[in-house]
Amino acid sequence: MSLAGRPTSKDVAQEAGVSQSTVSLVLGGKWEGRVSPATARGVRDAAERLGYRPNQAARNLRLGTTRTVLLLVPTLTAPFFGPVYTGAARVAARHGFGVVVSTWPDDAAGPADSPFGAQNEAIDGILASSMAVEALGDFRETPAVMLDSGPHAPRTDDYVPTVDFGVADGARAIVAHLAGLGHRRIGHVAAAVDQWTFHARGDALSAAVAALPGGRLTRSACAIDVTSAKDAAGRLLDGPDRPTALVCDDDLIAAGAYKAARARGLDIPADLSVTGVDDVLLATALEPELTTVRLPAEELGAQGMTALLDLLSGGHPAPRVLPGELIVRDSTAPPAR
Amino acid sequence: MSLAGRPTSKDVAQEAGVSQSTVSLVLGGKWEGRVSPATARGVRDAAERLGYRPNQAARNLRLGTTRTVLLLVPTLTAPFFGPVYTGAARVAARHGFGVVVSTWPDDAAGPADSPFGAQNEAIDGILASSMAVEALGDFRETPAVMLDSGPHAPRTDDYVPTVDFGVADGARAIVAHLAGLGHRRIGHVAAAVDQWTFHARGDALSAAVAALPGGRLTRSACAIDVTSAKDAAGRLLDGPDRPTALVCDDDLIAAGAYKAARARGLDIPADLSVTGVDDVLLATALEPELTTVRLPAEELGAQGMTALLDLLSGGHPAPRVLPGELIVRDSTAPPAR
DNA sequence: CTGAAAGCGCTTACAG
DNA sequence: CTGAAAGCGCTTACAG
Numbered sequence: 059m060s061l062a063g064r065p066t067s068k069d070v071a072q073e074a075g076v077s078q079s080t081v082s083l084v085l086g087g088k089w090e091g092r093v094s095p096a097t098a099r100g101v102r103d104a105a106e107r108l109g110y111r112p113n114q115a116a117r118n119l120r121l122g123t124t125r126t127v128l129l130l131v132p133t134l135t136a137p138f139f140g141p142v143y144t145g146a147a148r149v150a151a152r153h154g155f156g157v158v159v160s161t162w163p164d165d166a167a168g169p170a171d172s173p174f175g176a177q178n179e180a181i182d183g184i185l186a187s188s189m190a191v192e193a194l195g196d197f198r199e200t201p202a203v204m205l206d207s208g209p210h211a212p213r214t215d216d217y218v219p220t221v222d223f224g225v226a227d228g229a230r231a232i233v234a235h236l237a238g239l240g241h242r243r244i245g246h247v248a249a250a251v252d253q254w255t256f257h258a259r260g261d262a263l264s265a266a267v268a269a270l271p272g273g274r275l276t277r278s279a280c281a282i283d284v285t286s287a288k289d290a291a292g293r294l295l296d297g298p299d300r301p302t303a304l305v306c307d308d309d310l311i312a313a314g315a316y317k318a319a320r321a322r323g324l325d326i327p328a329d330l331s332v333t334g335v336d337d338v339l340l341a342t343a344l345e346p347e348l349t350t351v352r353l354p355a356e357e358l359g360a361q362g363m364t365a366l367l368d369l370l371s372g373g374h375p376a377p378r379v380l381p382g383e384l385i386v387r388d389s390t391a392p393p394a395r
Numbered sequence: 396m397s398l399a400g401r402p403t404s405k406d407v408a409q410e411a412g413v414s415q416s417t418v419s420l421v422l423g424g425k426w427e428g429r430v431s432p433a434t435a436r437g438v439r440d441a442a443e444r445l446g447y448r449p450n451q452a453a454r455n456l457r458l459g460t461t462r463t464v465l466l467l468v469p470t471l472t473a474p475f476f477g478p479v480y481t482g483a484a485r486v487a488a489r490h491g492f493g494v495v496v497s498t499w500p501d502d503a504a505g506p507a508d509s510p511f512g513a514q515n516e517a518i519d520g521i522l523a524s525s526m527a528v529e530a531l532g533d534f535r536e537t538p539a540v541m542l543d544s545g546p547h548a549p550r551t552d553d554y555v556p557t558v559d560f561g562v563a564d565g566a567r568a569i570v571a572h573l574a575g576l577g578h579r580r581i582g583h584v585a586a587a588v589d590q591w592t593f594h595a596r597g598d599a600l601s602a603a604v605a606a607l608p609g610g611r612l613t614r615s616a617c618a619i620d621v622t623s624a625k626d627a628a629g630r631l632l633d634g635p636d637r638p639t640a641l642v643c644d645d646d647l648i649a650a651g652a653y654k655a656a657r658a659r660g661l662d663i664p665a666d667l668s669v670t671g672v673d674d675v676l677l678a679t680a681l682e683p684e685l686t687t688v689r690l691p692a693e694e695l696g697a698q699g700m701t702a703l704l705d706l707l708s709g710g711h712p713a714p715r716v717l718p719g720e721l722i723v724r725d726s727t728a729p730p731a732r
Numbered sequence: 733c734t735g736a737a738a739g740c741g742c743t744t745a746c747a748g
Numbered sequence: 749c750t751g752a753a754a755g756c757g758c759t760t761a762c763a764g
Contacts, residue, residue, distance in 0.1 A: 064517075066757055077735045082759055094733060114517075115461065116757035118452035119740050126493070137676065140477045147496065156463065156493050159484065180401075180451075284680050313680035320682060339474065343621050343650035343677055345657060403741055414751045419743055431749060453741035456756050 065108040074104035081105070085112065114154060123182050127366060129159045129359075130186040130193070132253070136282070137338045138355055142187055142205070145359030153367055155182075162186075162193060183366050185359075188253050191218060203366040205358055208254030209377075219365045219375045221358055225255055228351040228382035229262035229305075232333050233270065235349070235384060236303045239392045241331060242272045245294035245301035247287060247311050250279035256307055259335070263305060276301060280311065287314025288321075295322055295330075302330065302393035309334035309341050312348055312389075327391035337385055346388035353382050402445040411441035418442070422449065451491060460519050464703060466496045466696075467523040467530070469590070473619070474675045475692055479524055479542070482696030490704055492519075499523075499530060520703045522696075525590050528555060540703045542695055545591030546714075556702045556712045558695055562592055565688040565719035566599035566642075569670050570607065572686070572721060573640045576729045578668060579609045582631035582638035584624060584648050587616035593644055596672070600642060613638055617648065624651025625658075632659055632667075639667065639730035646671035646678050649685055649726075664728035674722055683725035690719050 067085070071078045076097060083089045084101040093101075104110075118124055129146055131139045147157045158181070184202040186194060191210040194202055204210065204220045236244060244267055249256045260277070267275040276297060280290035291304055291314055304319075306312040312334035316326060324330045326346055334341060337352035357380055365375040404422070408415045413434060420426045421438040430438075441447075455461055466483055468476045484494045495518070521539040523531060528547040531539055541547065541557045573581060581604055586593045597614070604612040613634060617627035624643070628651055631638055641656075643649040649671035653663060661667045663683055671678060674689035694717055702712040 067759095068757075078758085079735060079737095079760080080733090083734095086759075088759095092733065097733080111517075113456070113757050115452050115455035116740090117759080119450070119456050119742085119756090120758045120760085122740070124452065134477070134481050137474055137477070140471070140474075144471050144496075151495070156495060158488070158493060180448075310676065310680060317682055339647065340677055340680055343647060344680070345654055404743095405741080415742085416744080416751060416753095417749090420750095423743075425743095429749065434749080450741050453756090454743080456740090456758085457742045457744085459756070 064113075065110045066113065067110070069108055070101065070105045070110050073108055074101045076101060085110075124180045125154055126156045126158060126181050127183045127185055127363070128181045129157050130162045130184060130189065131159065132161065132188050134159070134161055137340075138336060138353075139187065141355035142359035142362075145356035145361075146185055146363040147359075149360045149363035149367070155363075155367070157185075157363075162189065183370055185362050185366055187358075187362075188255065190254075194218075201366065201369050203362050203369065203375075205362045206253075206255055208258060217369070217374060219369060220377045221362045221365060222377070222379050223255070223353050223358070224379050224381040225258040226262035228335065228353075228384070229259045230266050231382070231384040232305055232351060233263065233266035235386065235390065236305070236331060236333070237270050237273075239303075239331065239390060241303040241393055242270065243274050243276075243299060243301045243303075245291070245304045246275055246277040247291050247294065247304055247306045247315055248277055248279045249282050249307035249311065251282065259307060274299070280314070282308050282310055284310060284314045284317065287311040288317045289314075291315040291318035292321070295319065295324070303390070304330060304332045306332065306334050309336045309338050309348060309350055312350070313340060313344060316344060327389050329394055331390040331393070333390060335382075341385075341387070344389075349387045349390040350385055351382040352385050354380050401450075402447045403450065404447070406445055407438065407442045407447050410445055411438045413438060422447075461517045462491055463493045463495060463518050464520040464522060464700070465518045466494050467499045467521060467526065468496065469498065469525050471496070471498055474677075475673060475690075476524065478692035479696035479699075482693035482698075483522055483700040484696075486697045486700035486704070492700075492704070494522075494700075499526065520707055522699050522703055524695075524699075525592065527591075531555075538703065538706050540699050540706065540712075542699045543590075543592055545595060554706075554711060556706060557714045558699045558702060559714070559716050560592070560690050560695070561716050561718040562595040563599035565672065565690075565721070566596045567603050568719070568721040569642055569688060570600065570603035572723065572727065573642070573668060573670070574607050574610070576640075576668065576727060578640040578730055579607065580611050580613075580636060580638045580640075582628070582641045583612055583614040584628050584631065584641055584643045584652055585614055585616045586619050586644040586648065588619060596644060611636070617651070619645050619647055621647060621651045621654065624648040625654040626651075628652035628655035629658070632656065632661070640727070641667060641669045643669065643671050646673045646675050646685060646687055649687070650677060650681060653681060664726050666731055668727040668730070670727060672719075678722075678724070681726075686724045686727040687722055688719040689722050691717050 067078050067081045071081045084098045089098050150157050184200050187205040202218050267273040278290040278293045280286040304315045306315050312332050315332050319330050334348045334350035337350045341348040341350050368375040404415050404418045408418045418438050421435045426435050487494050521537050524542040539555050604610040615627040615630045617623040641652045643652050649669050652669050656667050671685045671687035674687045678685040678687050705712040
C-alpha cells in the first residue's frame with residue numbers, strides 16, 4: 059500500500075494477483091470480452107477489501123478532463139438558485155464531478171470572479187440557468203445544457219439539451235383557479251427581466267385571460283424586489299377598473315403586492331386575491347399565506363446535471379419539461395360581492 | 396504547444412529558452428536565490444505571451460493534494476448558508492480551490508450524499524459552520540476552521556481556527572435599543588437548536604435584561620419555522636404580564652411572531668415590538684419591515700476560507716469575530732402608553 | 733484473456 | 749544559477 063495509506067490501483071493489482079491494466083479495465087467497466095469473469099470478480103473483491111478509490115487527479119491528468127462543470131446563473135442573491143445548485147451538485151457528486159458556480163452577466167461580482175476572467179478551473183461542461191443560449195458565446199465548443207431558458211435555436215454545430223418548467227401550464231393553472239373563484243379583472247405584476255420564463259408566462263397569461271368570458275388583463279412591470287413590486291402593484295390598484303386579483307411573477311413580487319394592498323386599506327383575500335410563483339420560504343411567512351405555483355428548482359438542477367452527464371458520455375438527452383404545482387393557500391378567495 | 400491547444404510548462408520553457416524546472420521554480424514563486432532575475436522575468440513574459448495556466452490535475456497528482464475543501468453546514472434549506480458558501484467559494488476560486496458542500500448531521504440527504512459515505516472527492520481541508528468541533532470526529536487529521544461555532548476545546552493535537560459573529564454584542568444592541576424605547580418586559584422567542592450561537596445569545600440576553608432596572612425576561616423555545624415560532628410567541632403573549640417586545644432568534648421566527656400578534660389583534664409596533672436576527676430577504680418583505688441584527692454571512696464564509704487557506708500553507712490564523720449590525724426598521728417603537 | 737510500457741503535466745531532489 | 753530525470757496514479761494502445 060502506498061505511503062499515505064491510500065491504496066492505489068497497483069495495490070489492488072498486487073492483492074488480486076493481476077496487472078494494473080487489468081484492474082483499470084475491470085474497474086472502468088471495460089472488461090467484458092477482454093478479461094475473464096473470474097478474474098474480474100477477483101479484482102473487484104480485492105478493490106473492495108482494500109477500500110480502493112481511484113485518484114481523480116491522476117484520472118483527470120490522463121484523460122485530459124477535469125470532472126468539473128460550471129453552473130452559470132444570472133444572480134446568486136435570489137433564493138431560487140440555491141436549490142438549483144444543490145440538485146446539480148448532488149447528482150454531480152454521485153458521478154465524481156464537482157460544480158463551480160459563476161454569475162453571468164456579472165452580478166455584483168468583480169471580473170476576477172467571472173468565468174471569462176481569471177477562471178482557474180478548466181471545465182468539462184456547462185449548466186446555464188435562466189439565460190439565452192447566446193450568453194454561451196465564449197464557450198462555443200463546451201458541452202452545455204440550458205435550464206429554464208426555453209426552446210432555442212441550436213448552437214452552430216452541436217446539440218444543447220434543455221430542461222424547462224411548464225411555465226405556460228402554471229400560468230393557466232393560476233388563471234383557472236382565479237376564474238373558478240369568480241375573478242375576471244386580473245392584474246399581472248410582471249418581472250421586467252429579459253428571461254424566457256417571464257416572457258412565456260406573460261404570453262400564457264394574456265392568452266388564458268383573453269379566453270375567459272369577460273376576462274380583462276392589465277399589466278405593470280417591476281424589478282424583482284419588494285419596493286419596486288409595491289409600486290407596480292400600486293399602479294394597477296390605482297388604475298381605472300381595479301383588478302380583483304393580482305398575479306405576481308415571483309413570491310417576492312407578491313410580498314410587494316401585499317404592501318401595496320395594505321397601504322390602500324385593501325384586505326387580502328377579501329378585497330384582493332394575490333398569487334406568486336416559486337414557493338420559496340417567504341410564501342408561508344407572509345400573512346395570509348401565499349397561493350403560488352411551486353417550481354421544483356432542485357429537480358431542475360438535478361435533471362439538468364443528469365442530462366449534461368449523459369451528453370458528456372456521448373448521449374443525446376431529450377428535452378425535459380418539469381411541471382409546476384399550484385399550491386392554494388389563503389391569499390385567494392372569491393372577489394368581494 | 397500541446398495538441399489540445401493549451402500550453403504546458405514545457406511550451407513555456409521552450410519559448411523562454413530554459414528548462415521545465417526553471418519554469419516551475421519561477422512560476423511557483425520559489426526562484427529567489429536560485430534563478431537569476433533576468434531569467435525569471437523571461438519566463439514570466441513567455442508564460443504571459445502564451446497565456447499559460449498550470450494544469451491543476453497534474454499539480455494535484457504530483458503534490459498529493461486536491462485543491463478542494465469541504466464546507467459542512469447543518470442544513471441547506473436555511474437561507475443563511477447560501478451566502479456563507481458564496482463567500483467561501485469566492486475566496487477559494489481566487490486561489491484555485493473548489494468548494495464542495497455537505498450537510499451534517501445528515502439533513503434530508505441520503506447516506507450517499509454524506510461526507511462520510513461515498514464521498515468521492517478527497518479533500519484538503521474543512522470549513523465547518525454552526526456545529527460543535529466534536530462533529531469533526533471522523534476527520535481528525537484534516538485541517539479545519541470552525542465558523543459560527545464559538546470558542547471550543549482544542550482538538551487533540553492541532554489548531555482549529557475560528558471565525559464567529561459578535562453574538563453577545565448583537566444581543567446587547569437589541570436590548571439597548573428596546574430599553575431606549577422604554578421596554579422593560581421582554582420576551583425571547585428562542586430557537587430550540589443546540590448551536591453555540593443560540594446559547595450565547597440567550598445568555599447575553601438574560602444578562603442584559605437583568606442589568607436593566609425593572610427588566611424582566613420571559614422565554615419560549617421553538618423550531619426555526621413559522622408555525623412553531625407562531626406557537627411559541629403565542630405562549631409568551633398569552634402568559635401573565637405580557638411582554639411589550641419580542642426578541643426573536645431568527646428573522647423567520649420573527650415572521651411567526653408577527654402571525655401570533657395579528658391573530659391576537661395586536662398591532663406591530665404600536666402594541667408589540669418585534670426584532671429578528673440575520674437580515675435575510677424576508678426582513679424587508681414583512682410588514683412592517685423588521686428591525687433586526689444583520690449578520691455578515693458572506694463575510695463569514697470569506698474570512699473562514701481565508702483562515703483555512705492560511706492554515707493549509709502552514710499559518711496559524713488568529714480567531715476572528717465579525718460584528719453584527721443593528722438595522723432599525725419599523726417593527727420597534729415605544730410601548731403603548 | 734492478460735501484461736509491460738508509455739505518457740498525461742507537473743514538482744522536486746539531485747547533479748553540475 | 750540551471751538542467752536532466754524521476755515519479756505522482758491513472759488509462760490505453762500494443763504485443764503476446
